Amino acid sequence: MIARSRLCPLLAASVGALLLSAADAPATAAPHIYTIVIDKLKFGPAPAQLHKGDTILWVNNDLFRHTATAADHSFDVDLMPGKAGKTVLTKSGSIPFFCRYHPNMRGVLQVK
Amino acid sequence: MLFRSAFFAASAIATISTAAIAVDAPTDPQIAHIAYTADSLDIAAGKQALSKSHNKAVRAFAEEMVRDHTTVNDKALALVKELKVTPQDNPTSEGLTKAADAERAKLAKMSGAAFDREYVNNEVAYHKTVNGALEKVLIPSSKNAKLKSLLETGLTLFREHQAHAEQIAKDLK
Ligand SMILES: [Cu+2]
Numbered sequence: 646m647i648a649r650s651r652l653c654p655l656l657a658a659s660v661g662a663l664l665l666s667a668a669d670a671p672a673t674a675a676p677h678i679y680t681i682v683i684d685k686l687k688f689g690p691a692p693a694q695l696h697k698g699d700t701i702l703w704v705n706n707d708l709f710r711h712t713a714t715a716a717d718h719s720f721d722v723d724l725m726p727g728k729a730g731k732t733v734l735t736k737s738g739s740i741p742f743f744c745r746y747h748p749n750m751r752g753v754l755q756v757k
Numbered sequence: 758m759l760f761r762s763a764f765f766a767a768s769a770i771a772t773i774s775t776a777a778i779a780v781d782a783p784t785d786p787q788i789a790h791i792a793y794t795a796d797s798l799d800i801a802a803g804k805q806a807l808s809k810s811h812n813k814a815v816r817a818f819a820e821e822m823v824r825d826h827t828t829v830n831d832k833a834l835a836l837v838k839e840l841k842v843t844p845q846d847n848p849t850s851e852g853l854t855k856a857a858d859a860e861r862a863k864l865a866k867m868s869g870a871a872f873d874r875e876y877v878n879n880e881v882a883y884h885k886t887v888n889g890a891l892e893k894v895l896i897p898s899s900k901n902a903k904l905k906s907l908l909e910t911g912l913t914l915f916r917e918h919q920a921h922a923e924q925i926a927k928d929l930k
Contacts, residue, residue, distance in 0.1 A: 686913050708828050709914065710821075726828075746821045747917035748924055 676700065678731075681752075683707050683724065688742075688752040695756045701732045711750065716741040782898040783847065789837050790844035791853070791895060792908060795887045796826040796833070798857040802883075805861060806876050814925050815873045822880070822918065829911055836903055849890070857883075870929070877926045884919035888912060 676698040682689040684706040695701075703713045705724035713722040713732065717740065722730035734740075737756045744750035783791065803822035810816055837844055860879055867875055891912045899905040 685910065686917060708832065708910075709825050745817075746825075746921065747914075748920045749917055 678702050680704055681713075683711055683713075683750075686747055686750055688713075688744075688750055691752050691754050693755070695734060695754055697734055697737050697756060699734050699756075701734065701754070702729055703732065704729045709746075711747065712745045713742055714745050716743065721745075783849065783894065784845070785840075785899060785901050785904055786842050786845040787847040787849075788895050788899050788908070789833065789842055789904065790846055790850050791890070792911065793830060793833050793844055794850040794853055795890075796830045796911075798853060799880075799883065800826045800830070801861065802857065802864075802876070802880070805864060806872075809864070809868065810873055810876065812870075812873045812929075814928065815877060818877070818880070818921060818925055821921070825914055825918065829907070829914065832907055832910075836907055840901060840903070842901075874926075874929050877922055877929060880922040881919060881926055884915050884922060888915050888919060891915070 676696070678700045679692040679695065680689075680702045681691065682704045686707065686709070692701075701713075703722055703724055705711055705726055705728055708726055710726060711724045713720065713724060713730070715721065719736065719740065720732040720742075722732055724730055734754070734756050740754040740756060742752055742754065800823050803819040803826070806819035807816060807823070810819065836842075864872060864875055864879075891908055896905060896908045896912065899908055
């Protein structure tokens, strides 16, 4: 979470500057880091309002090793117990994901 | 399927005991022994597969079995120590061990795709059996809340293993 506090003010400032210089441009949110926690062999809820450029921080709080793997193979993050990993969302659309080890662990990212 | 009949016997006992006498339901020390035995046998099966199989998906699955079941067993050992419980051998543990020994001997004579299919099909059957026992006998019979909770985690995990084994079995056909 250090990354977030350092990143966001910077990005917010630059977006603010952009909005000032182009008042007519649609307001777009600054890229954010969203956390999805894994525990008890389940992915926590996927954040709503994801946008291209946002980052998912996968936090494995479980006893077991997991992966966060996109069905379209656009990402595949190995997650040892107690560790975290990141995915930067580079495309919009609906991206189903699962754990390669535990097939019933799944979710969907809706990226705008 | 020796171990299957052992579990059916155990579940029949539990059915009777819930109706009338609680005396025949497995005790916590017996349940701990059964859970630890079931985990250890699957670790042994996984190690055998790692020493014999060349199939990438099968090897990844076997590594997962060794890893996940070792994690559960470490938790189980820590818990019995904390609770000062001595796991107690019992007919269900013996039945499981006998059946797994027979399966290991059978697999030892096999190789290649035939080995992979036999190992994975047996993993499906084994997890199904253990999950049935956890659900119907071991979890309902366990008295200690921490033991019950560990068994519930085990059941969630082993259902995932069963699903994963079923997936691989389908791909191997
Ligand atoms: Cu997983």
